Amino acid sequence: MxxxxxxxxxxxxxxxxxxxxxxxxxxxxxxxxxxxxxxxxxxxxxxxxxxxxxxxxxxxxxxxxxxxxxxxxxxxxxxxxxxxxxxxxxxxxxxxxxxxxxxxxxxxxxxxxxxxxxxxxxxSDAVESGIMQGELAADEILGQESTIDTNNDGTIQYVMLQGEAGHQDAIVRSEYCVETLINKGVQLDRQGLAIANFNRTQAQSKIEQLISSNIEIELILANNDDMALGAIDAYLNMYGEDAKSKIPAIYGIDGTIGGLEAVKTGYMHGTVYNDxxxxxxxxxxxxxxxxxxxSLDDLGIEDGHYIRLPHTKITLDNVNDFLYR
CATH class of the missing domain: 3.40.50.2300 (Response regulator)
Incomplete structure (x- = not known):
């Protein structure tokens, strides 16, 4: 159409x-x-x-x-x-x-x-977005007042919500996010890798399956905000009014309106703004x-073919600057 x-x-x-x-x-x-x-x-x-x-x-x-x-x-x-x-x-x-x-x-x-x-x-640069997502999570996990390691075992049990199988940006975002966390000194224990095709409904279904399997999840890293929101939907659907106390730290990428609103309300801990x-x-x-x-001279074209816009890390501290821009 x-x-x-x-x-x-x-x-x-x-x-x-x-x-x-x-x-x-x-x-x-x-x-x-x-x-x-x-x-x-x-x-x-x-x-x-x-x-x-x-x-x-x-x-x-x-x-x-x-x-x-x-x-x-x-x-x-x-x-x-x-x-x-x-x-x-x-x-x-x-x-x-x-x-x-x-x-x-x-x-x-x-x-x-x-x-x-x-x-x-x-x-934009998919590598940059993955690195920034990893930095957001690492900064909070390693912070003095962090509550992400809920079982206090010194290791973060996490799930990766990945976009399409074989999709370059999805692979790169996942790889560099995890690599950044490890390089920052965070001990990780992957509990699941779920392919949800950048889709909110699919992400909800995948996370509900993981919740039902009774695995411990302290962190969810999503390749985009739609999947991060789907993870939130899963907890809301499974736990109702008690959901907020059950939801682990969730990070997305894109900075969609829904993602920014979730950061503002505290359901997401952060996202990476894709301009x-x-x-x-x-x-x-x-x-x-x-x-x-x-003339193309003033358009910022690199290597004769590329225009790339930078990402920005979003937390509660700066979310209003992007939500109401």
Missing amino acids: AATLSGCGNIKSIDNKTIRIGVSVYDIHDTFITQLMDEFNSYADTNVTIVTYNAGQSTKEQNNQMQEMIDTGCDVICINLVDRTEPEHIIDMALKYDVPVIFFNRELTKEDLQRSAKFYYVG KEGQAHAMYDLAMALATGS
């Missing part, structure tokens, strides 16, 4: 022709992607047409959407890949029709991105520069 949207602001055109930007997202039900696209559309100029497609986690559907965006004359195409390991069809079409493509949020390989001077990536506003603005500004033939 495609939705045609236009934003507010100054009128932009090429020889009095409305600029048309096509966007295909891997799954519109991903909260972070939805909020990023909301920002992208609200930032857009009045006379720019943005057509957004939901691939519904289907590579075949996304390939069809790529062809439709080309056929309908999109000046620039933005792709949030369903599968970063299978971009060949999209790349081949872009090369055939000489269309500039901005890949975003799900990073394809360096070799694929370098196949055209008109290919770009806008996103959706910065990414949306950078993607739009790049798309407009490509569509109008304007």
